[in-house]
């Protein structure tokens with residue numbers, strides 16, 4: 001058997017490899033605290049479950065769903081966008097359903113990128129932008145995120161020769177893995193840049209609902225004229241605690257949405273109708289569970305900020321997401337630190353390099369564990385003297 005060059009061109013999915021290490025530690029009897037996953041630990045809201053229960057008993061829902069999403073699903077998604085961001089999306093021509101945004105990102109890349117093409121991707125970033133570019137035969141150009149500018153990139157630093165050639169540019173705010181947050185001024189710059197260089201701007205909005213302290217995330221379509229060059233990926237996974245359901249949508253530029261839907265119609269047959277009906281309940285339902293989850297994440301964040309500060313870490317409260325992006329202690333690499341955490345303290349955290357070359361010197365900590373578990377993790381770090389800077393001797 002001879003595998004394709006395509007499969008040989010990409011590494012195994014980083015998180016699958018990390019999970020192997022975690023499971024091996026568990027096999028050795030270690031009580032592993034997993035702070036490596038970006039998966040809400042709270043259940044899907046009850047009104048969504050109720051809608052699913054009802055929908056699943058209806059035989060008509062057991063049949064193939066329509067390509068691109070049920071009319072009612074698309075309408076409810078567009079109405080949600082209007083309510084949430086004040087933007088107008090035409091559900092028929094400017095929106096298509098997705099089996100999660102991971103799928104949508106991949107297929108958008110397949111729809112747009114030919115061998116030899118360039119995409120511009122954040123570094124560090126969610127790994128899909130990079131690997132799917134490579135799978136399509138393209139070359140990713142890394143755009144480093146700047147810690148001192150809330151992890152937004154310097155678009156001016158992208159060489160004209162790269163920008164003029166590039167087909168796609170990815171942004172993701174609120175950001176995974178850095179918890180960076182973009183204001184309207186940055187989004188306006190990104191739109192202007194992509195217009196100037198004729199690039200399809202891909203905005204990954206997976207964390208739009210996960211913000212704290214009065215910060216509210218924006219849609220790219222709040223920028224006037226953005227629809228000429230942008231597509232945006234919306235997911236119910238993180239905001240509605242629905243990662244396992246696989247449901248989301250892409251919206252924006254007609255031509256891009258149509259191309260994405262055309263690829264999808266050839267390779268998948270959309271989302272189970274009952275899941276679309278459950279998602280409609282999420283779009284139309286109350287938002288109190290979102291507020292409750294954000295309160296929970298904020299409490300965990302505050303606990304983590306206090307505990308990490310006492311361990312010598314330079315850490316600022318994050319504005320959004322359930323991640324913290326932290327420097328590793330001096331003298332260590334991302335990988336040696338991640339290994340040390342697992343071997344000594346039984347704590348799983350991914351090395352920053354899992355997200356791109358600029359991740360060297362960092363690790364990501366995720367707050368998808370309850371406060372007792374988090375406290376236990378910080379206690380173990382203290383016990384094993386895993387500190388950023390040794391405590392100064394008090395006089």
Ligand SMILES: *Cc1c(COP(=O)(O)O)cnc(C)c1O
Pocket residue numbers: 038099100101102103126172176204206234235236237238243246247248
């Ligand atoms: C989790 C995540 C996604 C994928 O979400 P699904 O809709 O569950 O596929 C996409 N982008 C980023 C940045 C994420 O962290």
